[in-house]
Amino acid sequence: MRTQSLWEHTLTFFPQFLATLRERVAPDATVAVVGASDGKFVLPLATAGYRVLAIERDALSLHGGEVSLPGDTRAHAMGLIDRLKLEGLYDQVRLAEEDFLHGAPLNIPCDAIWTSCSWHYSANHHRPLAEFVDRMQRLVRPGGLFGAEFMMPVEKRHHLVEHYTSPERLRHHFVGDWDVLLTLRTNEFTERAHIGQLKDHTHRMGLLLAARTSTLPHSYRKKDS
Structure with missing residues (x-):
């Protein structure tokens, strides 16, 4: 690709999500990305041939503008819309410029859904984590795939906020017609400064992949890790 996301190196x-997606859904399936940002995940999905629903409320991420970068520098960042046009992918992506947690849940059934470290942002703490997860689940068709990577607690204050969760706690939301396929976690690691975090910082991350009423034989299902 000719353009790079500001989050390219995080x-x-x-x-893991993309590999499971290829195993379980059609090549031209519809995939929703909650918290699309400037397209770190949207562009690869569209390039791979998927139809993408990109959900993002931040005007800067969508339309571009001036941003602060590590090293006390400022630069103009290209937004998702211009990146899609530059790569010739604009017609494959449907943009939903709105707050995912505001108003009635979206009624746009998808074959898969993905979010990356979106619900730990303080702007989303005014609604329970269960509501965020439920709204994502509602978008997934039977047989479809749910994928979320998320921040786990590192500092003492994180343990007081349910949105810094763990694979064990998160999987309690996946009962009934959900089958948890894979959970992963990292140890604490230091990530270099990037937009939004202008100093080196420490993270722990988790992953959960789940299928809604899986249509594959049991032998093909992934085990927890």
Whole structure:
């Protein structure tokens, strides 16, 4: 790709999600990305041939503008819309410029859904984590895939906020017609400064992948890790 996301070098479990996606849904399936930002995950999905629903409320992420970068510098960042046009992918992506937690849940059934470290942001703490998860689950068709990577507690204050969760706690939301396929976690690691975090900082991250009423034989299902 000719453009790089401002988040290009941050750690992600997205390759695990993408591999499972390829195993379980059609090549032209519809995939929703909650917290699309400037397209770190949207562009690869569209390039791979998927139809993408990109949900993002931040105007800067969508339309671009001036941002602060590590090293006390400022630069113009290209937004998701211009990145899609530059890469010739604009027609494959449907943009929903709105707050995912505001108003009635979206009624746009998808074959898969993905979010990356979105619900730990303080702007989303005014609603329970269960509501965020439920709204994502409602978008997934039977047989579809749910994927979320998330921040786990590191500092003492994190343990007081349910949105810094763990695979064990999160999987309690996946009962009934949900089958948890894979959970992963990291140890504490230091991530280099990036937009939004202008100093080196410590993280722990988790992943949960789940399928809604899996249509594959049991032998193909992934085990927890």
